[in-house]
Amino acid sequence: MGTTTRAGVVDAAGGARDIHVALVHLGCARNLIDSENILGRLGAEGYALTGAVDQADVAILNTCSFIGPAREESEGAIRDLLAAKKEGQLRGVVVAGCLPEKFRPDIEARFPEVDAFLGLSDYSNVARIVEEVLKGRKIRDDVGGRAPQGQGEFLRLLQTPRSYAYLRPSHGCDHECAFCIIPQIRGKQSSKPIAAVVEETERLVAQGVREIVMVAEDTTGYGRDIKGGPELPELVEAMAAVDGLQWLRVMYAYPNRFPWRLTEVMTAHDNVVPYLDIPTQHIATPVLKRMRRGGSSDSVRRIMKRLREEVPGIALRTTVLVGHPGEDEASFEELLAWLEEFRFERLGAFAFSPEATAPAGQDDDRCSHQEALDRQRRVMELQARIHADFQQSLVGKDLQVLVDDNDGDWALARTWADAPEVDGLVKIHDPAHNLSTGAMPVVRVTAADGYDLTAEVQR
Numbered sequence: 001m002g003t004t005t006r007a008g009v010v011d012a013a014g015g016a017r018d019i020h021v022a023l024v025h026l027g028c029a030r031n032l033i034d035s036e037n038i039l040g041r042l043g044a045e046g047y048a049l050t051g052a053v054d055q056a057d058v059a060i061l062n063t064c065s066f067i068g069p070a071r072e073e074s075e076g077a078i079r080d081l082l083a084a085k086k087e088g089q090l091r092g093v094v095v096a097g098c099l100p101e102k103f104r105p106d107i108e109a110r111f112p113e114v115d116a117f118l119g120l121s122d123y124s125n126v127a128r129i130v131e132e133v134l135k136g137r138k139i140r141d142d143v144g145g146r147a148p149q150g151q152g153e154f155l156r157l158l159q160t161p162r163s164y165a166y167l168r169p170s171h172g173c174d175h176e177c178a179f180c181i182i183p184q185i186r187g188k189q190s191s192k193p194i195a196a197v198v199e200e201t202e203r204l205v206a207q208g209v210r211e212i213v214m215v216a217e218d219t220t221g222y223g224r225d226i227k228g229g230p231e232l233p234e235l236v237e238a239m240a241a242v243d244g245l246q247w248l249r250v251m252y253a254y255p256n257r258f259p260w261r262l263t264e265v266m267t268a269h270d271n272v273v274p275y276l277d278i279p280t281q282h283i284a285t286p287v288l289k290r291m292r293r294g295g296s297s298d299s300v301r302r303i304m305k306r307l308r309e310e311v312p313g314i315a316l317r318t319t320v321l322v323g324h325p326g327e328d329e330a331s332f333e334e335l336l337a338w339l340e341e342f343r344f345e346r347l348g349a350f351a352f353s354p355e356a357t358a359p360a361g362q363d364d365d366r367c368s369h370q371e372a373l374d375r376q377r378r379v380m381e382l383q384a385r386i387h388a389d390f391q392q393s394l395v396g397k398d399l400q401v402l403v404d405d406n407d408g409d410w411a412l413a414r415t416w417a418d419a420p421e422v423d424g425l426v427k428i429h430d431p432a433h434n435l436s437t438g439a440m441p442v443v444r445v446t447a448a449d450g451y452d453l454t455a456e457v458q459r
Contacts, residue, residue: 018048021130022056024081025159026074027064027098029166029215029251029421032159034097035062038123040155045127049157053084058092058115058130063099066182067353074099075107082113092133094118096126102185115139120186122153152196154203163404163438164211164247164420165204169197169235173217174225175254177281178292178360179324179352182217189218189225194238201242210438211247211402212239213420220253220262233261240269246440247402249419251277255303256294263310273416274311277346279319280304282327283338290326292359297334304342315417317346322379323372324352325363332375336382343386346423349379390417391424391448398458401426403439411435413443415453424451 021042025035038060039049053059059081063074081093092115099107101119108117116129116139129139158165170191173183201212214236216222223231232250239248248271250262255278266272282288285297295303307314320339322332339347351372355361367375394415401413404420409431418424428435428443435441435457443455 018046019058019130019134020048020050020056022050022053022059024053024059024061024077026062026077027066027070029213030168030217031062031064031097033153033156033166033168033215034120034123036156036159037153038062038096038126039157039159041123041126042130043157044155047127047130053081054089056090058094058133059084059090060094060096060126060130063095063097065098065102065185067355069353071099071103075110078107078111078114082111085113092116092130094126094129094133096123098185102181122151152192152200154200158204158207158209160420161404161437162208162210163402164213165207165209166213166215167197167200167204168216169214169219169222169232170216170225174221175218175294176292176359178290178363179321179355179358181355181358184357186217189221191223191225191229194230194235197235198238198242201239201245205242205244208438210245210440211249211420212245213249213251215251218252218254219250220255220257220259232259233265236262236265236272237269240265240272245271247416248272249275251419253278255280255300258303260306260310263307266311266314274314275317275416275419276307276311276314277317277319277419278304278307281319281321282324282331282335284327284331284334287324287327287331290360290363291321291324297338301338301342315345317348317419317423318344319348319350320379321350321352322375323367323369325360325366327352327367327375336378339379339382339386343390344383345390345417346387346419347379347383348422349376349383351376387424387451388448391451391453394445394453395448396445398442398444399426399455400440400442401428401455403428403435403437403441405437406430406433406435409433411439413441413455424453426453426455428455428457430457 050056061077064070084090085093094116095114096118100117115133172187172189174189220232222235223229253276280300283297288295399415401415403411403413405412411428411430413426442458444458445453445455447454
C-alpha cells in the first residue's frame with residue numbers, strides 16, 4: 001500500500017501523494033465549531049481535506065448523542081463508514097465528539113473495527129492520531145478530554161458561507177434539566193475571557209464574515225463561572241464594537257436569571273440584531289417543575305413580555321418540549337393557549353425522548369411516544385399559522401437582508417428575524433447574479449410563501 005509520511009504517502013511506484021481526510025459532521029452548531037476545529041488542525045498539518053468519503057484515505061465522524069434518534073443516526077453513520085473501510089474505500093475510521101465522550105465503553109465494544117475514538121477536546125492531537133491510524137495502529141487510550149477551557153478557537157476552517165459564522169463564548173452547562181444529558185457530555189459552564197472572544201470575532205470579520213451567531217449551551221450564563229467577571233451584556237457590547245461586524249445574533253439564551261442590561265445593549269447598538277433565541281420548553285408550572293427549569297408560568301410570561309417591551313421590534317424564537325413526564329392534556333392545552341396568545345415569531349417543538357441517564361429518563365408518568373408526536377404536530381400546525389401571519393405582515397416593507405447563497409437565478413438571504421439553518425429565507429430574483437454571498441441589500445418584500453419570503457432589491 002505504500003509508506004505513510006506526515007500528511008503524505010509514498011506509493012509502491014515511489015511517487016508521493018497527499019493523504020486525504022474526509023470529515024462527516026452531525027449535530028448542532030456547537031458541534032459544527034468542533035468540526036471546524038478538527039479541519040483547521042488537519043489543514044495546518046498539511047493534510048488534504050475532502051468532502052467526499054470515497055476520495056478519502058481516512059474518514060472522521062463527528063457525532064451527536066443529545067437524544068436517542070441522534071445516537072441512532074451517529075451509529076448508522078459509523079456502520080456506513082466501516083462498510084466502506086471493509087470494501088477497501090477507506091484505510092481508517094475515526095469517531096469523535098459527543099458519542100465517544102459520553103458512551104465510549106459501549107461504542108468501543110460494539111464497534112471494534114473503529115481505528116480511534118476521540119471525545120471532546122481542542123483536537124490539537126487529531127493530526128497525530130490520523131498519522132497513527134494510517135500506520136495501522138488502533139488508538140484505544142487517547143480520550144479527547146473536555147472541550148478547551150478559557151481560550152479562543154483560532155484554527156477553525158469555516159464550513160459556513162462567509163456571510164455568517166458561529167462563535168461560542170463558553171462551554172458546558174450548570175443547569176440540571178430533567179430531560180437533558182448535555183451537562184454529562186460537555187461538563188460544567190466554562191467561559192472564555194472577553195479578550196479571547198473579541199479576538200475570535202476580529203479574526204472572523206477579517207475573513208469576510210458579516211454576521212456572528214453566538215451559540216453555547218447557556219449563552220446567558222456567560223461569565224457567571226468567573227468570580228467578579230463580566231457577564232453577557234459586557235461581552236455583547238465588546239463584540240459589537242468590532243469594526244466591520246454587521247450583525248451579531250444571540251442564540252440559546254436561558255430564561256431564568258436573565259441579564260437585563262442585555263436589552264439596553266441590544267437597543268444601543270445597530271449591529272446587535274433585535275432577535276433572541278430563548279428556549280422556554282413549556283408554560284405550565286407543574287411541567288416546568290418536573291423539567292427542573294427553575295421557573296413558573298408567571299415568570300416565563302413576565303420575561304417574554306418584558307423582552308417585547310424593552311426591545312422594540314424584537315423577533316423571539318423559542319423551543320418547547322411536549323410529552324414530558326407530568327404533562328397531561330390540561331397542561332398541553334395551556335401550552336397551546338399560551339403560544340396562541342403570545343405568538344412567537346419563530347418556534348421549534350420536540351417530542352420528549354427518554355434518556356436513561358437523565359433525571360426524567362426513568363419516569364413513567366408520561367403519555368405514549370405516539371401521543372407526544374401528535375402533540376408536537378399540533379404545536380407546529382398552530383405555529384405555522386402564527387408564522388404565516390408574521391411573514392404576511394412583512395409584505396410591502398423595505399428590509400435589509402444578508403445574502404447567504406444563490407440558487408440559479410435566485411439569491412437566498414435572511415432578515416433580522418431569521419437565524420441561519422433554523423428559520424426562513426428571503427428569495428430575491430437575481431438573474432444577473434449581482435448579489436454574492438455576504439451582500440446586504442435593502443429589499444422590498446413582495447410576497448410571503450409558507451416559511452419564506454420573496455423580495456426585490458431596492459438599493
